[in-house]
Amino acid sequence: MTTRADPRLDLSCETSGLQPRPPGTFEVLAQAPGSPARAGRLWTAHGPIDTPCFMPVGTYGAVKGLDADDLREVGAQIILGNSYHLGHRPGAARVAALGGLHRMMAWDRPILTDSGGFQVFSLRGLQKIDDAGVSYQTHFDGSRHRMTPESVLATQAALGSDICMILDHCPPADAEPALIRAAVDRSTRWAEEAARRRGEILQPGQLCFGIVQGGTNVALRREHLKALADLPFEGLALGGLSVGEPIPEMHATMAAIGPEMPQDRPRYVMGIGTPHDLLAAVSSGIDMFDCVMPTRHARNGQLFTFSGRLNIRQARFRDDDAPIDPACRCRCCARYSRAYLRHLHEQNEPLYGRLATIHNLYFYQQWVGALRRALRSGRFEALRGEFSSIISTVYA
C-alpha cells in the first residue's frame, strides 16, 4: 500500500488567477494524440470549470452532510442540483426569493441543474406523457403538476443555475425500439422548443445544454446527435446511459458517439459513474460527469482508494489505526482512523457520513484531477496504463 502522496493525484486548483472569459466559452487546452480524450475549460457566470470534471450531487441544495466549505475543500469546481426536488422542496420561487441556489447554500462556484425530467419519468404510474410535455403527481404529496420544455427552463432560471439542462424523454433501458424511436423524436421537438424559447426564459449568462437520447442504438444516437448539434446549445449531453443496460454496451455507445459530438463544446455524460466508467468516458472524449456513487457509497460504508475499495463495516477494521488511505490528503484521512470511522458507522453517528463522503469525493476529484493533468502533460496513455488494472478491476 502506498503511504506517500502520489504527485499524479495532487489536487490543486488550476483555475485561480485566470482572466475571466464570457459564460459559455469552452477552451480545449490539450488533446491526447490519436485519441478523442481532451482537457478543457468551460467558463460560466460563476467562473471556470476544468475538464474532465466530476460534479457531486446535491439533490436538495446540499451534498449530503457537507457544507459549501467542505465542497471547496474536496476540490469540487461545480456541483449538481436536482430541479425536480428543489422545484418542489423548497420550491423554485422560494429559492429565487432567497437570492438563488448559490446564495441559499453559500456556494459561489458553478452549479448545473438537471431538468427534473428523469425523476418525473421514473414516477411509474404517476405520470402521463404527451407531445407537449408530461403531467405528473409528485412523490412528496401526490399534488399534480405539468412539466414542459419551457417550464423546466423557467425552474432552472429561478434556481439561478449556471448550466441548465433541457427537457428530454428518457425511456427505460429495456424499452421497445418503437418507444425509443418515439422518445428520440419527441426529445428533438422539445429540444427545438427549448432552443427557440431559452432567450426569453433564461437569464443572461445561464448556459443551456442539449441532451442526446437513443439508448445503446448507435445509429439512432447518431441521428439524434445530428439534430441536436445544429441547435444553439453551449454543450451537449448523452442521457439515458447507465440506466440498466450492460456496462460494455454503455462504454461502446460512448466510444462511438463521444468523438462525433461537437469538438468545440463540452460533452457531458449524465449519471455516471464508477472510476472505470469515467476513464472509459474520458477516453471517448467526454468532459463532464455527475453521479451519486461516491456520496451514496460513502454512507453505505464503501470507501474508495487507489489500492482498492474498503467496506468499513468489516470487523477487520475494528482495531485498524490507519486512515482510509494513508496516501490521501483529505480532512478525514489526515485525522481519523478506519477504526474510528467503523465505530462511528456502527453507532449511526452522523459524523461518519460527513467524513466518509469527504474522503470519497476527494478520491473522485483526485481521479479526474489526475486525468486532467495527464492530458495536459501528454501523459494520458501512460496514466491509463498505470492505473487501468486497479481502476478497471476494482471499480468496474
Place this chain on the structure above:
Amino acid sequence: MTTRADPRLDLSCETSGLQPRPPGTFEVLAQAPGSPARAGRLWTAHGPIDTPCFMPVGTYGAVKGLDADDLREVGAQIILGNSYHLGHRPGAARVAALGGLHRMMAWDRPILTDSGGFQVFSLRGLQKIDDAGVSYQTHFDGSRHRMTPESVLATQAALGSDICMILDHCPPADAEPALIRAAVDRSTRWAEEAARRRGEILQPGQLCFGIVQGGTNVALRREHLKALADLPFEGLALGGLSVGEPIPEMHATMAAIGPEMPQDRPRYVMGIGTPHDLLAAVSSGIDMFDCVMPTRHARNGQLFTFSGRLNIRQARFRDDDAPIDPACRCRCCARYSRAYLRHLHEQNEPLYGRLATIHNLYFYQQWVGALRRALRSGRFEALRGEFSSIISTVYA
C-alpha cells in the same frame, strides 16, 4: 433584534500563551464581591480550562455531527465522553490500543469522562446494586458486566480521560428518604475506595473528581460534602441534580451547597442545564457544566439566541433570509439563512444537524464566555441584570 455582535459575547480563547502548570492546579482568577461566583482556571494534562466552562457531550467519542475542528471552532475548551457507552462501544481496551480517546477523535484539548454509573443505574430491571458495586446487563446486547469503584477508574484510565469521575450511587429524584440516605452512605464508601486506589489505577496527570449526592436534602448534601471534601480529589461535583426535581429546589440546593464546597478546587454540577440554570449555578459558585441540551435541542429544531429561542420547524421561517441570530459569529450564522436551515431540517438533510449544533454550542460558549469575562472584569452583577430577563424567562 440585535444585528451587531455584542462585545460582551465575544468568544476569544483566553488560554493561549500561558505558562503550563501541573495537572490539577486550580487558580481562582476573580471572585465576585459579595457573591460565591468566581472565574478560575483548571490545568489538565491537555492544557487549561477557563471556568465557568461548559462541556459539550460526546457520548460515543463524537459530539453528534461535529468533528474536532468544529468543536475547536465553537470555542469548546473541554468535552465530555460517556464511559458506559465508550466502555462497551468500541470498548475501553480498543480505545486504549488506538492511542486513547484524544487520538481516536483527533481532539487535543481536555476530556472529562463520567463513570458510567448514571447510565447503569438508569437501566431499570437490568441492574442489581450491592455494597461493592453494581451488576448489570447492557442495553446493547444484554451482556452481563460489573461496575465497581475500581473498574470505572480503570475504564477511564484506558480511555485516557483528563478528568475521571468516581462511581457514585445516584438514586431517582422521587426516591424515599431511606434510599437516598443509603445511597449517600454507599457513595461515601465508594469514594473512599476510589481515593485509596486511584494512585494505582490512573495514569500520572489524570485528575479524579468526587461526587456529592443527597438529592435536594441540604442537610444530607452538607454531610456528604464534608465526607468527600476530606478525600484527595482535585475537584468535587454535585450529582443527582436535574433528575426530575422541581427547578427551584435544584437551584436552592446549588445555592446552599455551592458556596460550602472547597474554594480551592473546581466545582462541577453534572448534567445541567438551561442558560438560566448556568447563571444560577455560577451565582452559587459553580465552575463546570455539561448538558445535552444545546446539541439535542439543535437536532429537534430548537435554536438558542440572545433574543429568544426559535423553533426552526415553524412555517414562518420558510422565506426568512436572516441567519438564526444576526449578531452571532458562528459558521452557521455567517453563511446560512433560517429558510435554508428549515428546508434542510424538513428534508432530513444531515447537514442540518451539524449547522444547528454548531450554532447552539456557540451560543452556550458565548454565554459562559460572557460570564467569565464579566467575573474577571468585576461586572458580574451588572451582566446578571442585563441578561437576566431574557435568560430567566426564555430559558427557564
